[in-house]
Amino acid sequence: MAKILIVDDEETVCESMALIGRRSGHETSCARTLAAGLELANTGAFDLVFLDVKLPDGNGLEFLPRLTQAPSRPDIIIMTGYGDPQGAELAINSGAWDYIEKGCSAKDITLTLARALEYRKQKLTLAGAKGVVALKRENIVGNSASLNACLDQVACAAGSEAGVLIMGETGTGKELFARAVHQNSKRADKQFVVVDCASLPETLVESILFGHDKGAFTGAERAREGLVAEANGGTLFLDEVGELPLATQKAFLRVLQERRFRPVGSPREIESDFRLVAATNRDLNAMAQTGEFRSDLLFRLSSVVINLPPLRERRDDIKELARYYMDKFCERNGLSPKGSCPEFMATLMAYGWPGNIREFINTIERTVISAREEPVLFAQHLPTAIRAQVAQSGVGHRGAPPAAEEQSAPPAVEGELPRLNDFRETIYAKAEKQYLADLMSVAHNDIPAACRLSGLSQSRLYALLKTHELHRSP
Numbered sequence: 415m416a417k418i419l420i421v422d423d424e425e426t427v428c429e430s431m432a433l434i435g436r437r438s439g440h441e442t443s444c445a446r447t448l449a450a451g452l453e454l455a456n457t458g459a460f461d462l463v464f465l466d467v468k469l470p471d472g473n474g475l476e477f478l479p480r481l482t483q484a485p486s487r488p489d490i491i492i493m494t495g496y497g498d499p500q501g502a503e504l505a506i507n508s509g510a511w512d513y514i515e516k517g518c519s520a521k522d523i524t525l526t527l528a529r530a531l532e533y534r535k536q537k538l539t540l541a542g543a544k545g546v547v548a549l550k551r552e553n554i555v556g557n558s559a560s561l562n563a564c565l566d567q568v569a570c571a572a573g574s575e576a577g578v579l580i581m582g583e584t585g586t587g588k589e590l591f592a593r594a595v596h597q598n599s600k601r602a603d604k605q606f607v608v609v610d611c612a613s614l615p616e617t618l619v620e621s622i623l624f625g626h627d628k629g630a631f632t633g634a635e636r637a638r639e640g641l642v643a644e645a646n647g648g649t650l651f652l653d654e655v656g657e658l659p660l661a662t663q664k665a666f667l668r669v670l671q672e673r674r675f676r677p678v679g680s681p682r683e684i685e686s687d688f689r690l691v692a693a694t695n696r697d698l699n700a701m702a703q704t705g706e707f708r709s710d711l712l713f714r715l716s717s718v719v720i721n722l723p724p725l726r727e728r729r730d731d732i733k734e735l736a737r738y739y740m741d742k743f744c745e746r747n748g749l750s751p752k753g754s755c756p757e758f759m760a761t762l763m764a765y766g767w768p769g770n771i772r773e774f775i776n777t778i779e780r781t782v783i784s785a786r787e788e789p790v791l792f793a794q795h796l797p798t799a800i801r802a803q804v805a806q807s808g809v810g811h812r813g814a815p816p817a818a819e820e821q822s823a824p825p826a827v828e829g830e831l832p833r834l835n836d837f838r839e840t841i842y843a844k845a846e847k848q849y850l851a852d853l854m855s856v857a858h859n860d861i862p863a864a865c866r867l868s869g870l871s872q873s874r875l876y877a878l879l880k881t882h883e884l885h886r887s888p
């Protein structure tokens with residue numbers, strides 16, 4: 415029996431949903447506001463929450479990350495308005511497990527409910543067996559609800575042998591996630607072989623994939639093992655799988671079905687036991703409808719589908735990504751760690767990042783290098799094109815007060831609340847460091863000027879700079 419929470423301000427909706435839940439043998443509770451729903455979720459160990467979007471005290475989608483972080487980490491099903499495809503898309507991108515349209519039949523609701531609970535059971539079994547914290551994240555930075563939902567799928571996929579299809583715009587981290595599936599699978603100590611389908615020369619596709627015998631064609635002076643054989647025991651990653659020529663798709667389908675193939679020019683077949691992960695930034699379903707991609711291959715590739723959201727739809731991750739890559743590039747270039755001013759982060763948050771995380775990383779690298787020894791990054795350090803676009807779109811936060819998060823510690827997680835004195839000290843140290851970094855930047859690293867501005871003595875200023883490991887530029 416599962417515990418289900420229904421958050422909807424309409425009494426009739428609550429009652430009918432509760433009835434459907436009870437008929438399926440589950441325990442149900444209802445809340446008519448977001449605040450009441452959150453309170454119940456934080457105390458009631460729910461497995462599943464049916465969440466309305468328009469509630470008297472706010473928008474359900476905005477509350478979704480807080481609900482998913484409740485102690486029992488419930489899965490969420492959004493109840494959208496009838497015929498609202500945008501609402502449905504938003505729901506999924508916000509990290510909901512699924513959505514239902516209000517007014518759909520009791521049968522459909524029961525089915526969605528059963529699927530969600532089945533998924534949850536598998537997830538918890540897997541987590542119990544592997545330990546949730548054991549998921550190796552492979553440098554995957556971020557903690558947004560949508561990213562965490564993708565990591566949950568990685569955990570599920572890694573525990574099985576099913577084909578995985580990772581979809582997402584360019585630079586969203588498809589290869590990184592494919593590696594994470596491999597690293598968390600039982601094949602982790604074997605090869606992860608990458609096939610870049612977009613750059614396979616048409617005449618050599620089959621030989622590169624399946625290998626060839628000596629003398630199989632002009633120039634084949636030695637026999638060569640193909641990538642499929644190389645992946646034996648490990649994972650074969652087909653990047654840009656939408657670019658695979660139709661003839662190769664057919665050959666590949668056979669390999670997937672039989673796990674056997676014949677190298678070019680060879681009289682005998684060989685076997686390879688590989689796990690397949692594929693990625694694409696194209697709409698393979700649409701391609702299957704126009705005949706550009708084989709639907710039978712698509713079916714086999716996509717037992718598990720991971721949809722990576724573009725960076726602009728998970729802006730919650732931007733600060734963490736910025737800090738991670740700022741530190742990384744400072745270290746790589748022999749620079750002391752840098753701070754940043756609120757406008758710098760606000761500009762990063764406001765930009766659309768069409769090239770997603772790859773563009774973001776390049777921007778941070780350029781910015782860190784161009785700022786050289788300067789201890790604080792300002793919005794002015796960012797490339798002009800980015801600042802111009804943010805200014806043009808009118809969503810820049812120039813002069814806006816720092817976000818609350820900028821001035822305070824990250825929200826406490828239940829069970830990890832620090833002692834007040836420790837909490838105060840952390841905040842104090844953070845603020846002091848930021849002040850000193852700003853001070854040295856404004857004073858152009860001139861110690862007498864910094865003393866004048868701050869009212870500190872030289873010895874005190876030196877001591878503080880040392881404590882916070884803020885070094886003066888030579």
Ligand SMILES: Nc1ncnc2c1ncn2[C@@H]1O[C@H](COP(=O)(O)OP(=O)(O)OP(=O)(O)O)[C@@H](O)[C@H]1O
Pocket residue numbers: 553554555556582583584585586587588589590591693695771772775
């Ligand atoms: N969540 C993340 N945290 C940290 N770095 C990330 C994250 N996602 C992606 N990256 C980094 O962004 C860069 C692009 O990622 P990746 O190559 O996996 O993207 P992709 O979707 O496969 O791109 P393409 O479609 O162009 O092949 C890599 O350097 C990767 O390490």
